[in-house]
Amino acid sequence: MRYFISNVIKIIPVLFLISLIVFILVRVTGDPVALMLPETATDQEREELREALGLNDPLYIQYFNYMKDVLRGDFGDSLRYNQPALGIVLERLPASFTLALSSMAVAVLLSVPAGIYSAIKRNTFSDLIITGASVLGKAMPNFWVGIMLILLFSVNLGIFPVSGSGTLAHLVLPSITLGTGIAAEMTRLIRSSMLEVLNSEYIRTARSKGLHEAFVINKHALRNALIPVVTIMALQTSTLIGGTLITETVFSWPGMGQLLVQAVNLRDMAVVQAATFIIAILVILSNLTADLVYRYLDPRIKYED
């Protein structure tokens, strides 16, 4: 418990640091006013708007005002939507969550059997195929996979809708797009984790006792090999979130990823800050959860010291 609390406390400086870095990055990379007004706007119009938005204040005053509001849960208003940024980001969470979960499901369904199978059948033809496929899966960029899937399954075969959201069918292609990349990574990690277990002494002991090979694998190897999978899944959270940026844009999926991409393009500072803040919390939480689950799965792991 103490471990858990001290970890939660550690989150605070991390979030603080993230907010500072993002604040500075967003401000030094472009002037939102130049983007908000059309090409034909006059200098005076730009100046008035800059003043109205408080962009003429020195950076440290802007940051001070910003942090004062953030502590009250107010990230400021989105320049694009002219509404509170936090609300806009939170509104998108369910869509991104749905996509992330189903992608993770695709990844687990593909990678766990494939990884275990290729470890058991090490150095055989099937192992070669699976390892090869996972290298290929890792090498193919998300947006390319997405566009290819659209061309095949939507335009040519007409099985799934091209883009958008609303039904389960809309979820299939984006989940596969995002899921396969992660599956590729996970397959390789699971394979090596399984190999390690298979070479361990207790497996040799089990085998030497004359136990049936299927029993050895199911009862002894599998359980132990799956423990690292939990960590791997948690580590993929940030990959998953990074992947939603591209996948959501390709499929017009109305989630946080697409929101963030457009907010960055428009220098919509409040939304970028709120979104990165939420993403940071999500990543930290998923790592914490992984720790807890890990401990539950393997009682030998103790964090008390």
Next chain:
Amino acid sequence: MKFRWLVFAAIFFFFLTACNPDSSGEVSGNGSESGENELIIAAGSDMVTFDIHDHNNTSTEAIHVNMFNYLVKNDGEGGFVGDLATEWEIIDDQTWRFKLREDVKFHNGDPFTAEDVKFTLERVAKDNTLLEHGNYNQIAEVNVISDYEVEIVTHNPEPALLNRLSRLGSGMLPKNYIEENGWEHFLEQPVGTGPYKFSEWIKDDRVVLVPNENYFGEKPKWDRVVFRAIPEDSTRVSELLAGGVDIATNIPPDDWERIENDENLKLAKSPSQRVMLLVLRTADEYVTSDPRVREAIDLAIDKEAIVESLYNGAATPTRTRVTPGNVGANEKLYGTSLYDPDRARELLAEAGYPDGIEIQFDAPSGRYLKDKETAELIQSMLAEVGIKANLTFHEWSTFSEKYAEKSFGEMFMIAYGNSMFDAALALVRLKQAENVGETDYINDEVEELLQVAESNMNTEERIAQYQRVQEIIAEERPQIYLFQMDSVYGLKANINFEPRLDEMFYVDDITKN
């Protein structure tokens, strides 16, 4: 055992494909099987807001025109027809009186009156944090004469007032509804006077409108109108090919053939208000200060070739930015361009540069259709006559920042729109107060003509003044106009849609066979 899985898989697939109540997810492409008369339009960006005063986004306005009405409408030929106003007259140089329709109700049932006009226009005229403020701060006040009569008073004579009132930012808002419920509520549940009512908005996904049965004009034709946001070009085209949308905007030239070869689809093109141009610095320290050098640059560029090779003909060469359909257009300079590389070389020699010159050339990349390719082609055409253009590309946010700071060198490329449909907006950047650091252009005749025309209430005289300015600019070239860009739409073959110069979607002008 295997069989059970097969059945399961079959049921699963059936579930995925059949359980599809949502129209935007049409897979089969057979439109409205439910018998519902539905129109789906896909644009490259999401609507930004329902605050009609706080955006300058054409595709947002293209949705709003179906929900809100202006006082007057642009007839597309430089004239105006009444919408919420039935008639109007100029009382004196700074006062306009409008008579309003008396049979108009907002979607919530409130009657539309003069108070709403005052509320709407004074808000944008007075609040300088609103993005449209700069286009309305010419209005000093709006006086309610009676329930259905208003007077608009401007700070100075404002000949382009009707242009201002027939565009983005002029949709009439419900005063009582907003004051009683607050802006937040209005933004969530917007209410206007138009033929269609708000139904839902899922951000970065779709805006759905439904008919307003109490509309004062012709009865709305569609049962449901869906505006989808599909930012990725290839996805938008795929959606059209798969039959998921009726109309898709901004089809890239590379996809035209695919669409034209599909018997279920077709293309529709229209000139747009956007003109691509080069902006040159005329201050002494730049080689482009010599008008002969500027002329040489103009003559070196084969605009027809750019239009043919990069845009498949979907653009019109022009020597003015004020194109037909705008008040003050000089049609003699439209549809024509100059190209004479030999003369360009001579001009450089005459200017004292027989061995050529070197200039800085900045251009945005990814902002406009084929902007990068256009700039590269221009660079190589300039090289042909001995002008070495050091081309630097900028991502749009960097470009627009440099543009606002006015920190470019000899030449940059940009494409200007004109939502005002008036020469004033098109030429205002050439005024000396505006052009320092951009063109640095000084011509007393141009300056005087622009000053006078801006507040000249005599329409004919004003038009002549602007036409004269365009002639001088075409001759002296502080800006070199390249071509007017077309907007290109992909449609289902059974959809009748005439794209508009202003890029609006008045959905009741769109029909389905």
